[in-house]
Amino acid sequence: MTTFQFTLKNNAKSNGEKSIIMSFIKDRKNTSLSLRHSCTDQQWSSETERVKKSHPDYEKLNKFIDKYKGIASKIIEDLEDDNIPYTLQDVIYEIKNYKGDLKTMSYTKFQEIVIENLKKSDKIGSAQVDQDALNSLQKFFDKKDIGFNEIKYLTLKKYEAHCIEKGNSPATIGIRMRAIRSVFNQAIKAKVIKERQYPFKDYKISQIKSNSKKEFLSVSEIDLLKKYEPKDQYEEFAKDMFLFSYYSRGINFIDMMQLEKNAIIDKNISYYREKTGVAVKFKLNNITEKILKKYKSEAESKFLLSIVKNNNPTKTYLKNKSQKYLTIYVNKYLKDIMNSLKINKNITFYCARHSFATALKFENVSIEIIREALGHKDINSTMSYLNSLPDAKLDKIIEDIIK
Numbered sequence: 001m002t003t004f005q006f007t008l009k010n011n012a013k014s015n016g017e018k019s020i021i022m023s024f025i026k027d028r029k030n031t032s033l034s035l036r037h038s039c040t041d042q043q044w045s046s047e048t049e050r051v052k053k054s055h056p057d058y059e060k061l062n063k064f065i066d067k068y069k070g071i072a073s074k075i076i077e078d079l080e081d082d083n084i085p086y087t088l089q090d091v092i093y094e095i096k097n098y099k100g101d102l103k104t105m106s107y108t109k110f111q112e113i114v115i116e117n118l119k120k121s122d123k124i125g126s127a128q129v130d131q132d133a134l135n136s137l138q139k140f141f142d143k144k145d146i147g148f149n150e151i152k153y154l155t156l157k158k159y160e161a162h163c164i165e166k167g168n169s170p171a172t173i174g175i176r177m178r179a180i181r182s183v184f185n186q187a188i189k190a191k192v193i194k195e196r197q198y199p200f201k202d203y204k205i206s207q208i209k210s211n212s213k214k215e216f217l218s219v220s221e222i223d224l225l226k227k228y229e230p231k232d233q234y235e236e237f238a239k240d241m242f243l244f245s246y247y248s249r250g251i252n253f254i255d256m257m258q259l260e261k262n263a264i265i266d267k268n269i270s271y272y273r274e275k276t277g278v279a280v281k282f283k284l285n286n287i288t289e290k291i292l293k294k295y296k297s298e299a300e301s302k303f304l305l306s307i308v309k310n311n312n313p314t315k316t317y318l319k320n321k322s323q324k325y326l327t328i329y330v331n332k333y334l335k336d337i338m339n340s341l342k343i344n345k346n347i348t349f350y351c352a353r354h355s356f357a358t359a360l361k362f363e364n365v366s367i368e369i370i371r372e373a374l375g376h377k378d379i380n381s382t383m384s385y386l387n388s389l390p391d392a393k394l395d396k397i398i399e400d401i402i403k
Contacts, residue, residue, distance in 0.1 A: 122315035238333035250353030
């Protein structure tokens, strides 16, 4: 057990005062921490470990000492409760970095801190997901401040049923549940809560059944889209953006917006995916070259396309710009185009990525090559992605049997 006391440093300053310190002892070793306050020997009481009334600021100083006594006692108690070996330097570090009694923090407050940290790290999309999950939980509980102990296994089941009743898709519910689970995991690591409070040992997100499927255009439908004559400039833009993504390895819109002029070398474009940070390289063809020429940016812009008007955009600006364009100028008109082509599918811009991956899968391209083409970090992401897309081999077997 670590013990400590308040005392004065041996050496006096030039003004005759000595620094007030905390002296710690553990396993016959000792260290000290200065409280950045001082007094004379005559103003200090060794018996009470406090300053005497003769000190002009004795009340303020003694309250300060009492505060640090409480902090040190709590930190040592928590370290002992965790039953993990620790050193005096660990104690000093915890005291210096003490942020208040985290164990009294509510789930709401902790998730708000998580959201703020995500924003500071420019992870705007993740911050929005966490904010949506928190807003949804607050509506379910019908209050702003939610405690960690209020979120248990049965609570999560009731919340899941609540979301279904509200018309939320299984995919949306899964995303929110993963955000909530992440908050609990971070709270445990931060020692805000105990592992026994973790409700996801029993509640399994994987059990949320999804009936959704990834829509895609077949090769023949892509040909129909290529031949389609747009009714106006808006349909033309939506068509061109979809085809550019399809022929550029399913590039995301936010990555497409940020393609730079200096990224082209011998008709090859290189960039880093916004989502994963993985380097991707693809070759331009006649279709993508024409699209780039049609929507080329001004001479002073560093970007290829004339969508981003600022050469030094923030992450928030790019995220908002991407969502605005997809909502107003792309997905709306893709729906109109599909209606005109009599293709009964819910096609959005992101389906270009699905269509590209499906085309590779139908040609039995190896998973490793598809992983590289899509810019996934690991093979598990690709396998999960492909599992939700059609299986060409299975379709062929069925077609050969059932004629």
